Amino acid sequence: MVSFTSLLVLVVAVFPVRVQCLWPQPTSITSGTTALNLSPRFYIQPDVYPPPADLLAAITQTELYLRTDSMQRLVLGRGAYDMSAVQSAKTLSSLVLSLEPGATVESISTEAVKALGTRSEGYTLTVPADGSTATLKANSTLGLYRGLTTFSQMWYEYNGQIYTVSAPYDIVDSPAYPFRGFMLDTARNYFPVSDIYRTLDAMSWVKINTFHWHITDSQSFPLIVSQYPELAQYGAYSSADVYTPTDIQNIVSYAAARGIDVLLEIDTPGHTASIADSHPEYVACNQATPWSTFANEPPAGQLRFTDPAVRNFTASLLSSIAKTLPSTVFSTGGDELNINCYTYDNQTQAELNSTGLTLEESLSVFTQATHGALIAEGKTPVVWEEMVLDHNVTLSNDTIVMVWISSADAALVADKGFRFVQAPSDYFYLDCGGGGWVGDYPAGNSWCDPFKTWQRAYTYDPLANLTTTQIPLVLGGEQLLWTEQSSPTNLDPIVWPRAAASAEVFWTATTLGGGALNVTEALPRLHDIRYRMVQRGVNAIVLQPLWCALRPDACDLNA
């Protein structure tokens, strides 16, 4: 018979909850209780030939984090009680990076934008307790990048000493799902490029690998498209509130060097009133009132997709943008199409009459044209769930679907046989719960009340209600920030550390059996990554009084 004590030791060995420093939790980890110092002359050596520039940059950045994080342990007394162990600890002088035999050397940036399911993000990281060289191995530079991220989270600082108390580490890690995203809407309110860089940094720290960029909407068109400069010239909030082609390339490069693919979304045919600012002839029900008859939010305005000129314009627009991007995915949106907008639009009705097509048939023609243009550029189209659940359009079999309205819709999309991304509003929308923003409505609440806590997101089961054969359709998931009530002033605290919740769900989930993760185990680690984010300049919101953060479990419900 196994005693309770023995069982406890066993459990701790398998899942060492007191290693509170890593997020997402590696899929396999053993760690110890030995102190280990980081040498002031510590260096990271890439045994990778020739070492790609972005790998060298990642090494430099990691070394900088190690030296500047100044992250104190979240325990009573902070590092004070660690110092006696530290004084007799060995010192780690170097970490050596290498690729597994036979691996082809490519840059992180090249690896990061490969097709979903073909990237190699796994790595093996060993940090001995005796001061001998630490080793990080992977099949790709992208895997090495993920390992560097893990390594940079292991270290604390106290009185100038950088150290860990959990050596040795043996980690074998790889993600459960290929798509781990964060979506930002830059159309309701504009975000300068610097905010996006900072957000990409934070995403990389929790191994999020997709920046889903909802870049345009009815409110504004901040994207300068070389072939159609009039769109931003008239549709952006101002000549300063734009993303130039150079901005886009810089952001895509910045992301890729951090293992992040950019999934750009030009939402069509709805959410396009801002196109009317330069092309009024392309848009039905532009700023029509009452807006609630024609759109889910002001202003109304949708592309006249029945018009061949609009079809050609849209296909050309998407193509001209897509061809500048390295990613294999591109989103055409497709959510919240309002039928009234077309019912009351004389031009649309005349075109339907002349062609003899129904609205849905015409939508299918439009979608095939726009998706065809993307496919011709080598892109896999991505759409919101309505395009498969509410409309009768012909889609390529490999189209990726975003489930957003409800987690219950995942199974419906799976029934249609499409691969999909879990982005359900009832778990993953970061903007819910801030009250209503529509005017003249004092009692208004956000449509997706209540606030989606990190605990809510963290307990999402990506495989709920799916059959065994449907499970491979789940590509992963993402948390999302729609920005009716957000702007640069609150970006960090509304996103972080909450968006780290899905990052772990989709990196670690299957390790823990496919069910919901455990918020009680997670909280100390989430505190840790939150405080580390703040040390690195991201204004992540605090989760509890510091009193609680320093005393794991003391603020639990039944403590």
Added chain:
Amino acid sequence: MVSFTSLLVLVVAVFPVRVQCLWPQPTSITSGTTALNLSPRFYIQPDVYPPPADLLAAITQTELYLRTDSMQRLVLGRGAYDMSAVQSAKTLSSLVLSLEPGATVESISTEAVKALGTRSEGYTLTVPADGSTATLKANSTLGLYRGLTTFSQMWYEYNGQIYTVSAPYDIVDSPAYPFRGFMLDTARNYFPVSDIYRTLDAMSWVKINTFHWHITDSQSFPLIVSQYPELAQYGAYSSADVYTPTDIQNIVSYAAARGIDVLLEIDTPGHTASIADSHPEYVACNQATPWSTFANEPPAGQLRFTDPAVRNFTASLLSSIAKTLPSTVFSTGGDELNINCYTYDNQTQAELNSTGLTLEESLSVFTQATHGALIAEGKTPVVWEEMVLDHNVTLSNDTIVMVWISSADAALVADKGFRFVQAPSDYFYLDCGGGGWVGDYPAGNSWCDPFKTWQRAYTYDPLANLTTTQIPLVLGGEQLLWTEQSSPTNLDPIVWPRAAASAEVFWTATTLGGGALNVTEALPRLHDIRYRMVQRGVNAIVLQPLWCALRPDACDLNA
């Protein structure tokens, strides 16, 4: 018969909704539609002898805001369409400040800390459209300060030109209530002095005149008290997370120079576990578990008020702090006293047995001692509502009560005959709606769900359910930030511009008839002060897409 058109003009003349720049709305204002430029050599001249240093500093600050706000009008095209009017506009060269005949010249700082109800905050401001000198008159430098604040909100910038399109202005303004506050809790999480300075600046912009500082609590004791340095030495989160006596004096001075009185709160006898870090003998149920039996949140811990030593210590502590502060008010807290804490405390029970007092009688003795010490220092005690609604303690008749649990309790406090401050959680708590922070509780929500929107706060009626004779008991109100889930990283967006809502309710309210103000009229002005706050370095949250902010009413529910 008055035509609809005539009626509309009349309404606009009486309440010119298109003057979107002022917050809080003055009690009496007429304005025009004439453009007026601000001279590059514009200056503010104080015809006040001798001019107090803080008045001169306020003038310098106002001139700086005028030159650096770079605030564009929130209209389509921003200032572009104003430029033709601006080209033919007159230029304002100076604003002259003067006190009404017979007024005594005192500093803003002196005026700001006078007893509630004795301060003079009113002013008269005239800005002619013809370029002749603008005039600001008041009965005190504090009134002049409020007028400067108003003046600084009148101006916009476009292409380097500073101008208004609403001259002439004639404003006669004074507050409806003497207490307009904001409360910050610096004990759950610590806020550096710089955050408090910035918050005081923002408060001054909307004429909030009381900084209610909940400085200590069970989680930490950041206040360094000269006579009791051990309290912070052991009770603060760290030696860096403290307010030194110099910090306190600097903050009090900074506030007073901005027309703000500091109402310091040392919460007693509950919410005092942090005192046990240095004086364990003074605290019952210190960190007792389960915490939920002994406190509303972890950690438990309450002063052993039955102990004469604790009574003397607390009276001495409050006295030693209060004597360093110029304010006439000081809060002893008194909320959420947990009886179990004493029922299970042997020492308390022994003391009750030996004295023959009931717990309530002993609490009254304690309160009379601590309040007596404050009164001896010339302070008026302030308490949370439980001290008059739940406990049977003898209080001085002029004690001020904070209504917090529910707006419904205001009438109950009024029935007791005490003056009170409206701080109800169901309208004014800024921390609600962010989900639960207690651990091991994935479904947890904040106890005061939902999020309290600015609209909710703005529609609060300070006089609801009060009799005519009770109305004078309402001193004003405040919005509050408890910081279990807040820290410097989200301070600005969680507070601003929401806390401006009560600032206007208690400045402007009676002008509009004593009932609820109108969110539809307010929204464009709230946008304006929000964007101006951002220009001045306060990260106020955005309320709507910029598309809506540029088009007043276009995003209204039925627009």
